[in-house]
Amino acid sequence: MNLTEKQIKAEYIYKGKIINLRRDEALLPDGNTAVREVIEHLGGVCVVALTQENEIMLVKQFRYPYSEETLEIPAGKRDRKDEDPLECGKRELREETGATAQNYTFLGTLYPSPGYCGEIIWMYCATGLDFGELCPDDDEFLLVEKRPLDEVVSMILSGEITDAKTQAAVLKVKILKDGGKL
Amino acid sequence: MNLTEKQIKAEYIYKGKIINLRRDEALLPDGNTAVREVIEHLGGVCVVALTQENEIMLVKQFRYPYSEETLEIPAGKRDRKDEDPLECGKRELREETGATAQNYTFLGTLYPSPGYCGEIIWMYCATGLDFGELCPDDDEFLLVEKRPLDEVVSMILSGEITDAKTQAAVLKVKILKDGGKL
Numbered sequence: 001m002n003l004t005e006k007q008i009k010a011e012y013i014y015k016g017k018i019i020n021l022r023r024d025e026a027l028l029p030d031g032n033t034a035v036r037e038v039i040e041h042l043g044g045v046c047v048v049a050l051t052q053e054n055e056i057m058l059v060k061q062f063r064y065p066y067s068e069e070t071l072e073i074p075a076g077k078r079d080r081k082d083e084d085p086l087e088c089g090k091r092e093l094r095e096e097t098g099a100t101a102q103n104y105t106f107l108g109t110l111y112p113s114p115g116y117c118g119e120i121i122w123m124y125c126a127t128g129l130d131f132g133e134l135c136p137d138d139d140e141f142l143l144v145e146k147r148p149l150d151e152v153v154s155m156i157l158s159g160e161i162t163d164a165k166t167q168a169a170v171l172k173v174k175i176l177k178d179g180g181k182l
Numbered sequence: 183m184n185l186t187e188k189q190i191k192a193e194y195i196y197k198g199k200i201i202n203l204r205r206d207e208a209l210l211p212d213g214n215t216a217v218r219e220v221i222e223h224l225g226g227v228c229v230v231a232l233t234q235e236n237e238i239m240l241v242k243q244f245r246y247p248y249s250e251e252t253l254e255i256p257a258g259k260r261d262r263k264d265e266d267p268l269e270c271g272k273r274e275l276r277e278e279t280g281a282t283a284q285n286y287t288f289l290g291t292l293y294p295s296p297g298y299c300g301e302i303i304w305m306y307c308a309t310g311l312d313f314g315e316l317c318p319d320d321d322e323f324l325l326v327e328k329r330p331l332d333e334v335v336s337m338i339l340s341g342e343i344t345d346a347k348t349q350a351a352v353l354k355v356k357i358l359k360d361g362g363k364l
Contacts, residue, residue: 003244003251003323014195016219018298021203026246029323036246037198062185064208064218065300069185108341112294116200118247141185141211159290164346171353
Protein backbone atom coordinates (compact mmCIF):
# COMPACT_ATOMS: atom_id res chain seq x y z
CA MET A 1 0.00 0.00 0.00
CA ASN A 2 1.32 3.42 -0.98
CA LEU A 3 0.95 5.80 1.97
CA THR A 4 2.61 8.87 0.42
CA GLU A 5 0.95 12.28 0.68
CA LYS A 6 2.00 14.94 -1.81
CA GLN A 7 2.18 18.67 -1.21
CA ILE A 8 -0.23 20.48 -3.56
CA LYS A 9 -0.24 23.92 -1.99
CA ALA A 10 1.80 25.57 0.77
CA GLU A 11 0.95 28.77 2.62
CA TYR A 12 2.89 30.42 5.43
CA ILE A 13 0.56 31.58 8.20
CA TYR A 14 3.37 32.76 10.48
CA LYS A 15 7.14 33.14 10.46
CA GLY A 16 8.40 33.60 14.01
CA LYS A 17 11.29 33.46 16.41
CA ILE A 18 11.26 29.76 17.30
CA ILE A 19 8.71 28.34 14.87
CA ASN A 20 7.00 28.93 11.54
CA LEU A 21 3.50 27.70 10.78
CA ARG A 22 2.46 26.44 7.34
CA ARG A 23 -0.98 25.41 6.18
CA ASP A 24 -0.66 23.02 3.25
CA GLU A 25 -3.01 21.12 1.04
CA ALA A 26 -1.92 17.51 0.52
CA LEU A 27 -2.94 14.88 -2.03
CA LEU A 28 -3.80 11.65 -0.20
CA PRO A 29 -3.18 8.09 -1.47
CA ASP A 30 -6.86 7.73 -2.46
CA GLY A 31 -6.85 10.89 -4.61
CA ASN A 32 -8.66 13.07 -2.07
CA THR A 33 -7.05 16.12 -0.52
CA ALA A 34 -6.62 17.19 3.10
CA VAL A 35 -5.36 20.20 5.03
CA ARG A 36 -2.00 19.61 6.75
CA GLU A 37 -0.88 22.08 9.41
CA VAL A 38 2.90 22.01 9.79
CA ILE A 39 5.16 23.58 12.43
CA GLU A 40 8.65 24.28 11.08
CA HIS A 41 11.53 24.34 13.56
CA LEU A 42 15.34 24.44 13.14
CA GLY A 43 15.71 21.26 15.18
CA GLY A 44 17.40 20.80 18.50
CA VAL A 45 19.77 18.69 20.51
CA CYS A 46 19.63 17.15 23.99
CA VAL A 47 22.42 15.65 26.06
CA VAL A 48 22.46 13.02 28.82
CA ALA A 49 25.57 14.23 30.65
CA LEU A 50 26.71 11.26 32.71
CA THR A 51 29.32 11.62 35.47
CA GLN A 52 31.72 8.87 36.57
CA GLU A 53 29.47 8.39 39.63
CA ASN A 54 26.50 7.57 37.34
CA GLU A 55 24.78 10.89 37.96
CA ILE A 56 23.21 12.99 35.24
CA MET A 57 22.76 16.73 34.87
CA LEU A 58 19.22 18.08 34.97
CA VAL A 59 17.91 21.57 34.37
CA LYS A 60 14.86 22.95 36.15
CA GLN A 61 13.11 25.64 34.16
CA PHE A 62 9.73 27.25 33.73
CA ARG A 63 7.90 26.04 30.63
CA TYR A 64 5.52 28.75 29.56
CA PRO A 65 3.07 26.64 27.47
CA TYR A 66 2.27 24.55 30.59
CA SER A 67 2.83 27.27 33.23
CA GLU A 68 4.94 24.70 35.04
CA GLU A 69 8.49 24.06 36.13
CA THR A 70 9.96 20.96 34.49
CA LEU A 71 13.09 18.89 35.02
CA GLU A 72 14.84 18.18 31.73
CA ILE A 73 18.24 17.16 30.45
CA PRO A 74 20.27 20.04 28.93
CA ALA A 75 19.02 20.90 25.45
CA GLY A 76 18.54 23.68 22.98
CA LYS A 77 17.71 24.51 19.43
CA ARG A 78 20.10 24.87 16.53
CA ASP A 79 21.21 28.37 15.54
CA ARG A 80 20.72 27.66 11.85
CA LYS A 81 19.30 24.88 9.71
CA ASP A 82 22.73 23.52 8.79
CA GLU A 83 24.34 23.70 12.24
CA ASP A 84 26.02 20.43 13.12
CA PRO A 85 23.89 18.81 15.86
CA LEU A 86 26.93 17.70 17.85
CA GLU A 87 28.35 21.25 17.91
CA CYS A 88 24.94 22.50 19.05
CA GLY A 89 24.85 19.86 21.79
CA LYS A 90 28.32 20.84 23.04
CA ARG A 91 27.30 24.51 23.16
CA GLU A 92 24.02 23.87 24.98
CA LEU A 93 25.65 21.58 27.54
CA ARG A 94 28.29 24.23 28.26
CA GLU A 95 25.79 27.11 28.37
CA GLU A 96 23.28 25.37 30.61
CA THR A 97 25.52 23.37 32.96
CA GLY A 98 29.03 24.75 32.44
CA ALA A 99 30.25 21.27 31.43
CA THR A 100 32.41 20.09 28.57
CA ALA A 101 32.73 16.40 27.72
CA GLN A 102 35.44 14.17 26.28
CA ASN A 103 33.10 11.66 24.66
CA TYR A 104 29.78 11.96 22.88
CA THR A 105 27.71 8.92 21.91
CA PHE A 106 24.86 9.48 19.46
CA LEU A 107 21.56 8.04 20.73
CA GLY A 108 19.41 8.56 17.62
CA THR A 109 16.85 11.21 16.77
CA LEU A 110 13.45 12.04 18.25
CA TYR A 111 10.35 13.30 16.42
CA PRO A 112 8.40 15.11 19.18
CA SER A 113 4.95 15.19 17.60
CA PRO A 114 5.12 13.92 14.01
CA GLY A 115 1.47 14.57 13.15
CA TYR A 116 1.95 18.32 12.76
CA CYS A 117 5.53 19.20 13.73
CA GLY A 118 8.74 18.80 11.70
CA GLU A 119 11.17 19.31 14.58
CA ILE A 120 14.04 16.81 14.88
CA ILE A 121 15.88 16.39 18.20
CA TRP A 122 19.31 14.76 18.08
CA MET A 123 20.11 12.89 21.30
CA TYR A 124 23.58 12.31 22.76
CA CYS A 125 25.17 10.81 25.85
CA ALA A 126 28.19 12.80 27.06
CA THR A 127 30.85 11.32 29.34
CA GLY A 128 34.25 12.42 30.60
CA LEU A 129 32.75 15.64 32.00
CA ASP A 130 34.69 18.71 33.08
CA PHE A 131 32.82 21.53 34.81
CA GLY A 132 33.36 25.23 34.13
CA GLU A 133 31.12 28.27 34.47
CA LEU A 134 27.46 28.65 33.54
CA CYS A 135 26.43 31.03 30.78
CA PRO A 136 22.71 30.69 29.98
CA ASP A 137 20.90 32.74 27.31
CA ASP A 138 19.65 36.19 28.32
CA ASP A 139 16.00 35.21 28.55
CA GLU A 140 16.62 31.74 29.97
CA PHE A 141 16.31 31.17 33.71
CA LEU A 142 17.29 27.79 35.04
CA LEU A 143 18.58 25.78 37.97
CA VAL A 144 21.06 22.97 37.45
CA GLU A 145 20.88 19.74 39.46
CA LYS A 146 22.89 16.53 39.51
CA ARG A 147 20.95 13.34 40.28
CA PRO A 148 21.75 9.62 40.20
CA LEU A 149 20.76 8.00 36.90
CA ASP A 150 18.59 5.42 38.67
CA GLU A 151 16.72 8.15 40.56
CA VAL A 152 15.99 9.94 37.27
CA VAL A 153 14.81 6.66 35.75
CA SER A 154 12.45 6.21 38.74
CA MET A 155 11.14 9.76 38.28
CA ILE A 156 10.45 8.96 34.62
CA LEU A 157 8.69 5.68 35.43
CA SER A 158 6.56 7.36 38.11
CA GLY A 159 5.46 10.10 35.71
CA GLU A 160 7.23 12.90 37.59
CA ILE A 161 9.46 13.78 34.63
CA THR A 162 7.25 14.58 31.67
CA ASP A 163 9.59 15.99 29.01
CA ALA A 164 9.71 13.68 25.97
CA LYS A 165 13.39 13.99 25.09
CA THR A 166 14.39 13.45 28.73
CA GLN A 167 12.25 10.31 28.99
CA ALA A 168 13.51 8.82 25.73
CA ALA A 169 17.21 9.69 26.05
CA VAL A 170 17.57 8.75 29.73
CA LEU A 171 15.74 5.42 29.32
CA LYS A 172 17.96 4.63 26.31
CA VAL A 173 21.07 5.36 28.37
CA LYS A 174 19.74 3.18 31.22
CA ILE A 175 19.07 0.19 28.93
CA LEU A 176 22.34 0.60 27.01
CA LYS A 177 24.35 0.89 30.24
CA ASP A 178 22.64 -2.11 31.86
CA GLY A 179 23.38 -4.09 28.69
CA GLY A 180 27.05 -3.09 28.79
CA LYS A 181 26.71 -1.15 25.54
CA LEU A 182 27.63 2.27 26.88
CA MET B 183 15.08 31.27 42.68
CA ASN B 184 11.69 32.14 41.24
CA LEU B 185 11.47 30.92 37.65
CA THR B 186 7.85 31.89 36.95
CA GLU B 187 6.95 33.75 33.75
CA LYS B 188 3.67 35.65 33.66
CA GLN B 189 1.40 36.20 30.68
CA ILE B 190 1.12 39.92 29.90
CA LYS B 191 -0.47 39.79 26.48
CA ALA B 192 -1.95 36.99 24.36
CA GLU B 193 -2.74 37.12 20.66
CA TYR B 194 -4.12 34.35 18.48
CA ILE B 195 -2.23 34.13 15.18
CA TYR B 196 -4.14 31.07 13.96
CA LYS B 197 -7.00 28.82 15.01
CA GLY B 198 -6.90 25.59 13.02
CA LYS B 199 -7.99 21.99 12.71
CA ILE B 200 -5.33 20.30 14.87
CA ILE B 201 -3.52 23.25 16.42
CA ASN B 202 -3.88 26.91 17.38
CA LEU B 203 -0.95 29.32 17.47
CA ARG B 204 -0.66 32.07 20.07
CA ARG B 205 1.99 34.77 20.29
CA ASP B 206 2.23 36.01 23.87
CA GLU B 207 4.28 38.53 25.74
CA ALA B 208 5.61 37.19 29.03
CA LEU B 209 7.06 38.90 32.08
CA LEU B 210 10.32 37.19 33.03
CA PRO B 211 11.69 36.68 36.58
CA ASP B 212 14.11 39.60 36.12
CA GLY B 213 11.37 42.07 35.13
CA ASN B 214 12.14 42.00 31.40
CA THR B 215 9.65 40.76 28.85
CA ALA B 216 9.99 38.17 26.07
CA VAL B 217 7.89 36.86 23.20
CA ARG B 218 6.54 33.34 23.77
CA GLU B 219 5.14 31.41 20.81
CA VAL B 220 2.69 28.75 21.96
CA ILE B 221 1.06 25.88 20.08
CA GLU B 222 -2.27 24.86 21.58
CA HIS B 223 -3.44 21.27 21.09
CA LEU B 224 -6.28 19.22 22.61
CA GLY B 225 -3.84 16.59 23.82
CA GLY B 226 -3.55 12.99 22.77
CA VAL B 227 -3.17 9.42 23.93
CA CYS B 228 -0.88 6.57 22.92
CA VAL B 229 -1.15 2.88 23.76
CA VAL B 230 1.45 0.12 24.03
CA ALA B 231 -0.83 -2.81 23.16
CA LEU B 232 0.96 -5.89 24.48
CA THR B 233 -0.11 -9.42 23.50
CA GLN B 234 0.34 -12.52 25.66
CA GLU B 235 3.29 -13.44 23.42
CA ASN B 236 5.05 -10.16 24.32
CA GLU B 237 4.39 -8.58 20.95
CA ILE B 238 3.20 -5.02 20.49
CA MET B 239 1.04 -3.39 17.86
CA LEU B 240 2.69 -0.83 15.57
CA VAL B 241 1.19 1.42 12.95
CA LYS B 242 3.08 2.44 9.82
CA GLN B 243 1.92 5.76 8.45
CA PHE B 244 3.09 8.67 6.35
CA ARG B 245 4.04 11.70 8.42
CA TYR B 246 3.61 14.75 6.26
CA PRO B 247 5.91 17.18 8.18
CA TYR B 248 8.86 14.82 7.56
CA SER B 249 7.71 13.35 4.21
CA GLU B 250 8.49 9.97 5.73
CA GLU B 251 6.81 6.78 6.79
CA THR B 252 7.14 6.14 10.52
CA LEU B 253 6.45 3.20 12.80
CA GLU B 254 4.53 4.27 15.89
CA ILE B 255 2.35 2.78 18.58
CA PRO B 256 -1.39 3.44 18.13
CA ALA B 257 -2.29 6.98 19.12
CA GLY B 258 -4.59 9.87 18.42
CA LYS B 259 -5.77 13.19 19.65
CA ARG B 260 -8.67 13.90 21.95
CA ASP B 261 -11.99 14.93 20.39
CA ARG B 262 -12.50 17.70 22.94
CA LYS B 263 -10.53 19.33 25.72
CA ASP B 264 -12.39 17.45 28.45
CA GLU B 265 -12.40 14.01 26.83
CA ASP B 266 -11.21 11.37 29.26
CA PRO B 267 -7.75 10.26 28.07
CA LEU B 268 -8.46 6.58 28.75
CA GLU B 269 -11.65 6.69 26.65
CA CYS B 270 -9.66 8.36 23.87
CA GLY B 271 -6.99 5.67 24.09
CA LYS B 272 -9.56 2.88 23.88
CA ARG B 273 -11.11 4.50 20.79
CA GLU B 274 -7.79 5.05 19.01
CA LEU B 275 -6.59 1.51 19.72
CA ARG B 276 -9.83 0.11 18.32
CA GLU B 277 -9.85 2.42 15.29
CA GLU B 278 -6.23 1.87 14.32
CA THR B 279 -5.71 -1.81 15.17
CA GLY B 280 -9.18 -3.25 15.70
CA ALA B 281 -8.22 -4.28 19.25
CA THR B 282 -9.99 -3.92 22.56
CA ALA B 283 -8.20 -4.56 25.85
CA GLN B 284 -9.20 -5.89 29.28
CA ASN B 285 -6.57 -3.96 31.23
CA TYR B 286 -5.07 -0.52 30.91
CA THR B 287 -2.06 0.62 32.96
CA PHE B 288 -1.30 4.34 33.01
CA LEU B 289 2.35 5.09 32.13
CA GLY B 290 2.41 8.83 32.84
CA THR B 291 2.24 11.82 30.53
CA LEU B 292 4.59 13.12 27.86
CA TYR B 293 5.32 16.75 26.95
CA PRO B 294 6.50 16.51 23.32
CA SER B 295 8.31 19.85 22.97
CA PRO B 296 7.72 21.96 26.08
CA GLY B 297 9.54 25.07 24.85
CA TYR B 298 6.71 26.12 22.53
CA CYS B 299 4.03 23.43 22.59
CA GLY B 300 1.33 22.77 25.20
CA GLU B 301 0.33 19.30 23.99
CA ILE B 302 0.00 16.56 26.62
CA ILE B 303 0.15 12.90 25.60
CA TRP B 304 -1.25 10.36 28.06
CA MET B 305 0.50 6.98 27.78
CA TYR B 306 -1.04 3.58 28.54
CA CYS B 307 -0.11 -0.07 28.34
CA ALA B 308 -3.01 -2.28 27.26
CA THR B 309 -3.14 -6.02 27.91
CA GLY B 310 -5.74 -8.75 27.52
CA LEU B 311 -6.23 -7.89 23.85
CA ASP B 312 -9.11 -9.01 21.68
CA PHE B 313 -8.99 -8.27 17.96
CA GLY B 314 -11.92 -7.03 15.88
CA GLU B 315 -12.16 -4.97 12.72
CA LEU B 316 -10.16 -1.90 11.70
CA CYS B 317 -11.92 1.44 11.26
CA PRO B 318 -9.39 4.24 10.66
CA ASP B 319 -10.38 7.88 10.14
CA ASP B 320 -11.32 8.95 6.60
CA ASP B 321 -8.08 10.78 5.87
CA GLU B 322 -5.85 8.35 7.76
CA PHE B 323 -3.95 5.66 5.84
CA LEU B 324 -2.04 3.12 7.84
CA LEU B 325 -0.64 -0.39 7.99
CA VAL B 326 -0.79 -2.38 11.22
CA GLU B 327 2.07 -4.65 12.30
CA LYS B 328 2.70 -6.89 15.28
CA ARG B 329 6.32 -7.15 16.45
CA PRO B 330 8.09 -8.68 19.47
CA LEU B 331 8.61 -6.12 22.26
CA ASP B 332 12.37 -6.79 22.31
CA GLU B 333 12.61 -6.19 18.55
CA VAL B 334 10.86 -2.84 18.96
CA VAL B 335 13.20 -1.95 21.83
CA SER B 336 16.16 -2.75 19.53
CA MET B 337 14.67 -0.56 16.78
CA ILE B 338 14.38 2.28 19.29
CA LEU B 339 17.94 1.85 20.57
CA SER B 340 19.31 1.72 17.00
CA GLY B 341 17.51 4.95 16.07
CA GLU B 342 15.19 3.29 13.54
CA ILE B 343 12.05 4.28 15.46
CA THR B 344 12.05 8.05 15.85
CA ASP B 345 8.60 8.90 17.25
CA ALA B 346 8.90 10.37 20.76
CA LYS B 347 5.83 8.78 22.36
CA THR B 348 6.75 5.35 20.94
CA GLN B 349 10.30 5.60 22.30
CA ALA B 350 9.21 6.75 25.76
CA ALA B 351 6.22 4.45 26.24
CA VAL B 352 7.84 1.28 24.86
CA LEU B 353 11.06 1.76 26.87
CA LYS B 354 8.96 2.32 29.99
CA VAL B 355 7.06 -0.91 29.35
CA LYS B 356 10.35 -2.76 28.75
CA ILE B 357 11.89 -1.57 32.05
CA LEU B 358 8.67 -2.11 34.05
CA LYS B 359 8.23 -5.62 32.62
CA ASP B 360 11.86 -6.59 33.23
CA GLY B 361 11.49 -5.32 36.79
CA GLY B 362 8.36 -7.43 37.30
CA LYS B 363 6.22 -4.29 37.72
CA LEU B 364 3.88 -4.87 34.76
